Amino acid sequence: MTPATGSTAPAEGSTPPRHAEETPDLVTPRRRRVVLVAAVADNGVIGLGGDIPWHLPEDLRHFRATTQGHTVLMGRRTYESIGHPLPYRTNVVVTRDPQWSADGVFVAPGVEEGIERAQDFEGDVMVIGGGHVYVAAMPLATDQVITEVHMSPEGDTYYPDYDRSAWRETRREERDGYAFVWLERV
């Protein structure tokens, strides 16, 4: 784990995270929710050629509202397609390349390590893709926030299959051509 310069970790002077080791009798550390946040087409497609094959401005606003104030965990390719750290969020990028770094992001050698590292930061762990990272994070996820995109575009990256009976839909907001859906692990 490499904190690079310009990280969005809690600023000096803000309340530091409290760890069980510091006050063992008083504090039970809160396990962060691990939330997969994805926009998924009806045919499972989430990406094409390093990009997302649709443009839904309201989904981008929904994504911002869902993830701000939390830690976002993403694969190196997704980070590079965004091109910069997401503001108002602690950014953790997963890569197997020990040489890789970028200003303003923490680097983790695996998804589990990234989730573990995020326990130190404010808010929940928002896993924001892409395909490889969703696959590795699915068994660890407590929640999913899915934008169901009602189209079937060409794609080269897919959201992983998961056992629907293991998840309960807690909220759904229908829009024209897509829907925001919240799922919790049963």
Ligand SMILES: NC(=O)c1ccc[n+]([C@@H]2O[C@H](COP(=O)([O-])OP(=O)(O)OC[C@H]3O[C@@H](n4cnc5c(N)ncnc54)[C@H](OP(=O)(O)O)[C@@H]3O)[C@@H](O)[C@H]2O)c1
């Ligand atoms: N629709 C959506 O909601 C959504 C969201 C995000 C992304 N996307 C799309 O998804 C596509 C990118 O997804 P992708 O699957 O190609 O790439 P990705 O998951 O973003 O990144 C893959 C890279 O992350 C690292 N990585 C992944 N899993 C790892 C693990 N378990 N341990 C260590 N490192 C790991 C590796 O980096 P190294 O090669 O550096 O080792 C790997 O090459 C793009 O088209 C993007 O636009 C869609």
